[in-house]
Amino acid sequence: MTELLLIASAALGLNLALSLLAMLRQPSAGDRMLSAQLLGTNGVGVMLLLSLAQDQAALLDVALVLALLAAVVVIAFTRRPQEASHD
């Protein structure tokens, strides 16, 4: 089982690299945030798998914090400063 978990986390890591590549190819603001979300979920997935593979329950907390902070980062990226308000 541990082997499967490790292989799966390596595969997710590769997927993370690919989605990063996708982002670098299309650097419009919307795509960037989109891949931010994808990268966040990818990171949470790897963290969950590592938690079980290395038998470290604490990594579940790290995954939880990552998920929370991914939401914070999405808000930080989509907010605009006051000066730009025209609507």
Add this chain to the structure above:
Amino acid sequence: MTFDALLVLDMLLATLMLMLAIAALHCESLRQGIFLYIVFGLVTALAWARLKAPDVALAEAAIGSGVAGALLLAGLRDRKPRKQKSLLRRPAWQVLTVTYLVIGLALTASWAFLDAQANDVGPRLGAMVQAELANSGVSNPVTAVLLNFRAYDTLLELAVLLAALLGVLALGPERAAPRAAGPVVHHLVAWLTPLLIVTAGYLLWVGAHAPGGAFQAGALLAAAGIVVRLSGNPHNGLPSGIWVRMLAVAGCGVFMFVGLASMGGGANLLQYPANWAGTLILLIEVFATLAITTSLVLVYLGGQPDSWSSGRRKARA
């Protein structure tokens, strides 16, 4: 088989970190650079998890990619759009000289690192920590080091944070608040904030026996303050007036008080009585969390909150 998969994961994480660092440092658009730095923080957190440093992974996830990312984005917004300078190139001779010097430095450091690894003899401090852990009042070795064995470091760290806060406060009024957000952001913030606060409380509590503690909890609470601010709420969750200042110095203050009180009992500075250690550590951590939160939210505001100076401004007008 197990080993192979781990090696693949290691190589992937290493390659990703390298590529992300280079891209973040040298890409055309600074906004994209900051974005890449946040992703770099995410991958770094994975590397910490892989190296069995869950405490550091928690702090990296909360501070390294979360709070630092929000700070850098706020810094970017301070720029007027017309002034967003493109990459300024230096003359080739400067680039070459610096690059060669840095490569030389890196080679020397690598040699020192490999040499230290090859001649790995003598006891590690970690063994001493494990041996004394039972007397520290907590069972998480990292918390024991931070708040008992090397409590001086942590006290001074809180002092550094306070100094940085004073520096930022001296620079003038706060950044302009973002305009009020639409319903989607409001709802997201409305359920994200309580979750951040509950998770922070949980991390503070488990810090005694599992990864977590004051820094991680403080960073999460600060993230809660930052999202409230980002949603356009002018109050940012901090109390007003004198209470904010009290909270900002509470970490250092309570820490010093406990340290001095232990001297009164005949021990050295910051040498807690063994049967009280657990309680005292929790007390210090609670106030350290509050101080870290207050400091991080205030430095995110980037200056004195408007509510502090409104009295003075009215007097001038």
Add this chain to the structure above:
Amino acid sequence: MLETSTLYGLLGIILAALGLQAAILQRDAIRRILAINVLGVGVFLVFIATAYQGADTPPDAVPHALVLTGIVVAVAATALALGLQRRLEILDEDTDDE
């Protein structure tokens, strides 16, 4: 065979070198702040790599605690530096207006 701690330690040194180079060569303040943060992560990686003692032994807690302290100090320094750069930006604007 490449040891895990060697891999991550050397990676840390390379990252620190990249950060240092960019911190010296870049001209833009925020880019320099970013570079110093990358430099910091590189140094932390060397610490955590030395703490790692294999899959079955618990790692050394002392470098972990040092790095935790380092992360908080790094974010404090970043915030102060960004505050200073904002002040510079405001001063620039004032001189432009005259």
Add this chain to the structure above:
Amino acid sequence: MIDLLSGVLIIGGLFFYVAGTIGLLRLPDTLCRLHAVTKADNLGLGLLAFGLLLQLTDPLSMLKVLLIWILVLAASAAGGQLIARHVQREQEDSS
């Protein structure tokens, strides 16, 4: 038996992750990509989370895994909305 089931779930989760990335790489415009990514990615994490749940024994850990999944679902739903709005505004700005 449980190992087999959770293995299948994890591999199924991986499949959706990869599908999300391919969507990001191949679909023609941002809003299409948004659709592909938010759907596939959350299903990916969902299957993965259920695969892991079968391996866990501690109720608190199980609760955490469930919470993480719900959190990512909600954040992605709200985030998708925000990103779509942002894209729309940028298009208005540029036109």
